[in-house]
Amino acid sequence: MDMLVSIYGPTYLAKSDYYCHTNHDNVESHMEIAHSVQQIKPSYIREILAAASDENVISLAGGLPDEQTFPIHLMKPAIESLPTMRDVFQYGPTPGYEPLIAHLTQSYQLPETHRVITCTGSQQGLDLIARAYVNPKDTIAMEAPCYLGAMQVFGLAQANLVTISQDEFGPNISELEQCFKTESPKMFYAVPDFHNPTGVCWSLEKRHQVAALCMKYNVVFIEDAPYRELRFSGDALALVSDFCPDHSIVLRSLSKVASPGLRFGTVSGKQSYLEPLVKVKQGADLHSSTPVQAIILGLLQHPEFPSHLKAIRAVYQARHATLVQALQTYLPDGCTIIPTEGGMFVWVTLPTCDTYQLAHELLANKVAVVPSPVFYPASSQATSAIRLNFTNAAPEDLITAVQRIARVLKSNLTKI
């Protein structure tokens, strides 16, 4: 769990840490925790991140957007009109605030047979999918490396996780078909647009191939698209789900382009797929905050929202360019970076080494990164790499951080 906290960076871990002394849980508690929760692995990187709360440390370990990019001025009118909207303070329907549902249904261009529901962040959408469909031991396919929050949710559901390796164009297709054929997973979870942690954006060909395999083997594709709007250049590729609309569920988020603190995301797919999610959500929280949904509707309908998206892309494109250039300038031979055109992360593969040990040394040198093994269900699968976030550090700090990383790498690699 603490691993998940890590994606928000040190401060949040420090806070959460206050609550998470796993080892004495069961001593003090009169209640044995559920088996599903007992399975949660202790964090391997807590100490790294705890130490990183030192303000002299430059953290590229988190996954936070830059607060300065939040379009608060575009949300202001909706926020200020809330006091006049008495109805949004009453209980609302579980699927979501109806004017927003109507807006999303149109903007997502959903077919007649499909629906969208709103959630407390797309993280909740993923949790609802797991709770509605996954029984203990059910097989779920996912890419490796993979988003920590997804491993956590499917772990809570006690799923059997099988992983598919990834190249710079997306998942290995023959591996995927082999997996579908021999393991018949219930779903394939993936982040095709600017993957976390690798930044990979699936090629159009891979998207067609994955959709075809999902239909052929009747595997439901869970398409998690939180970074989709963070494309630096060129046009968006079709969603994988566009090629298998009746074999997929799509998760969308406004956390990266608007505000993660509001906690807003959506799940869309055919009605029969969403009905069980609504039933689980009724028990989970009745519905997500309606005033928040009214703010989101105001933002999405604001005439300047499209230009805000352009602006935020430009900010992150510049940070990305700064980071990549610094990496190309300073990194020693044997380190490679996967080119990417969007998202929030750069994945740096390294000559084989102990990446935990490396992360420790980097911290001693005042820079925090996330070592690759935490992104794998089985750390042993991990190739040596580190994930660098470029959205929440100033350009000059990105350069300084890379210089520190390069210095430590050089002294380390000579030791190897």
Add this chain to the structure above:
Amino acid sequence: MDMLVSIYGPTYLAKSDYYCHTNHDNVESHMEIAHSVQQIKPSYIREILAAASDENVISLAGGLPDEQTFPIHLMKPAIESLPTMRDVFQYGPTPGYEPLIAHLTQSYQLPETHRVITCTGSQQGLDLIARAYVNPKDTIAMEAPCYLGAMQVFGLAQANLVTISQDEFGPNISELEQCFKTESPKMFYAVPDFHNPTGVCWSLEKRHQVAALCMKYNVVFIEDAPYRELRFSGDALALVSDFCPDHSIVLRSLSKVASPGLRFGTVSGKQSYLEPLVKVKQGADLHSSTPVQAIILGLLQHPEFPSHLKAIRAVYQARHATLVQALQTYLPDGCTIIPTEGGMFVWVTLPTCDTYQLAHELLANKVAVVPSPVFYPASSQATSAIRLNFTNAAPEDLITAVQRIARVLKSNLTKI
């Protein structure tokens, strides 16, 4: 699940109904839903509530507070200052917005060893407790009749529900001890203040007795207190948890006295009990909406909030008095009401009859109520009764509704 919708009344069911055609779920879907979700009973009262969406029907079936009581003017300053609070739009800590946590820790007067976390309504708090602690087949004790949302959450956790009967002073103590002794439940879930559906407020003696039994048999008491602030007269009794602070978890809500649409509740108890909840919540939604928590903090700190509570109590006390007087005036012999001094519901026990059939006839006569069997894990346990809500209908409608109920009852009871 649909039963839960019913507590929000017809309109919300009508909306949610759109999403819930259980019978064709599994035909259309390529994914079999999880066993835990398959266990959800179909709604026995959907047609009653669907029919109740007729605007000529007076609905006493719901559980909504009166929108006119929402203290929007007291939330307005906090709402309007949100645009100046950029930090609340960033990712926040899972346990909650720290200034609010600090405020609640003080106002709840929590001991050093205890913590409070914020949730998306206390419904989410209950769900987190079930997910963190309940394994399939674990025994959970609860009162019968009982809050639908609790049956639903523990049902999703596939718990073995055992029930304790209730008199007008609280649960039957000898039954409770027998249950603790022979079934050793993991927890005892209850609503001691103005119970839903019966309105019963536990006597001080019962509170002491239940706390003593929880300590003696090492059963954790889950105290759900959403109606606690809705006391019409006299001083609040101690929480049951005050007598067994280290064997209890307390759920609080602002949905009845402030706004249910905001979705805000809290869970408090000793730190070791809350840590697993925080871990589950990290996967469930990372954290609840921080701007919402900032609004709640502004409301709780508003100097006029205490007088708002007085005002809302006066409004509901008058509605309650109107309903009770009408019931005493018009109900035929053989019908009894449990006296209560707060909350949102009056429980009317009837001569033995088919309460579903009765609810149907009442609908045909333009009044909606909830029949008793839906509040029991096993309908067969139910004694004949109906739940009447008095917080969301005008006084004159309450009287008209009772006259209609009385007319139908009289013609029915003569038939018996």
